[in-house]
Amino acid sequence: KNPRVMPVVSARGCVFRCTFCHFVFWNDPYRYRSPENIVREIERNVGEYGINYVNFWDDLSFGSLNQAERLADALISAKVDINWNAAVRTDLFGNPKFPESKRRGIAEKFRESGCLNLGFSLESANEEILVMMEKKVRREYFLKQVEILRDCGITSSVSVVFGYPIETEATINETFSLCQDSGIYPSIGYLLPLPATGMYEYAIDNGFIV
Numbered sequence: 001k002n003p004r005v006m007p008v009v010s011a012r013g014c015v016f017r018c019t020f021c022h023f024v025f026w027n028d029p030y031r032y033r034s035p036e037n038i039v040r041e042i043e044r045n046v047g048e049y050g051i052n053y054v055n056f057w058d059d060l061s062f063g064s065l066n067q068a069e070r071l072a073d074a075l076i077s078a079k080v081d082i083n084w085n086a087a088v089r090t091d092l093f094g095n096p097k098f099p100e101s102k103r104r105g106i107a108e109k110f111r112e113s114g115c116l117n118l119g120f121s122l123e124s125a126n127e128e129i130l131v132m133m134e135k136k137v138r139r140e141y142f143l144k145q146v147e148i149l150r151d152c153g154i155t156s157s158v159s160v161v162f163g164y165p166i167e168t169e170a171t172i173n174e175t176f177s178l179c180q181d182s183g184i185y186p187s188i189g190y191l192l193p194l195p196a197t198g199m200y201e202y203a204i205d206n207g208f209i210v
Contacts, residue, residue, distance in 0.1 A: 003083075006045050007057035010038050010071070015063040016089070018123075019134050019198030020161060020191055023059070030063055035074035042080055054084040061086035065098060069106045075113035085117040085157075092120070093148045094141030100148075107152040118149060119157040122186065125178035126171040129164050134198065139178060146182045158184045163191035165202065 011032035014023045045051045062068040068088075075082075093103045110118075122142045124130055130137065146156050160175055179186050193200040193209065203209040 003053045004051045005053040006051045007055045011058045014060045035071045056086035072109035072113045083114045083116045087119045090137045090142045094145030111152045117155045121159045123161045125175040159187040
């Protein structure tokens with residue numbers, strides 16, 4: 001009710017280099033602020049501007065579970081009365097590399113600290129396209145992340161990218177079906193081969209760009 005929102009930049013760059021992404025072009029390394037520094041800015045914004053909602057205005061707010069947990073712990077310890085949203089990857093809570101109990105525990109801390117929504121990309125439900133994207137995630141990561149967040153009371157905002165060279169009507173339906181089965185309505189983007197990206201080189205090598 002009565003949201004008073006302010007953006008906070010907590011991180012820049014990305015830890016991955018997907019073949020469609022502009023971070024390859026910018027060669028922008030991932031770096032992030034300390035939880036203490038972020039909390040101080042939020043406390044100032046609460047005190048001076050009366051905000052009650054923070055939009056972490058990042059391409060990737062959390063590059064690891066440890067980084068994510070440290071910020072959640074800092075927000076909880078500071079007792080900052082806000083809600084917030086952020087951008088993550090599909091493998092933050094979905095990757096089975098870490099025990100599910102750990103992933104769920106950190107998601108619960110997110111909700112306790114005020115998180116209401118996380119945005120992340122499925123990009124495609126087709127495994128061949130994910131490999132071509134060098135996304136380094138699997139469709140089951142997406143399914144598990146949506147499940148964990150939903151169980152913790154956090155909504156998911158999901159985006160997909162259509163138009164890879166091996167895209168077909170069947171692969172598009174595959175992506176839509178996975179979203180529908182998960183109760184997700186995705187935001188849709190289209191492949192644009194940006195200079196210096198893997199897909200730009202692919203387009204040149206295959207005569208799509210001359």
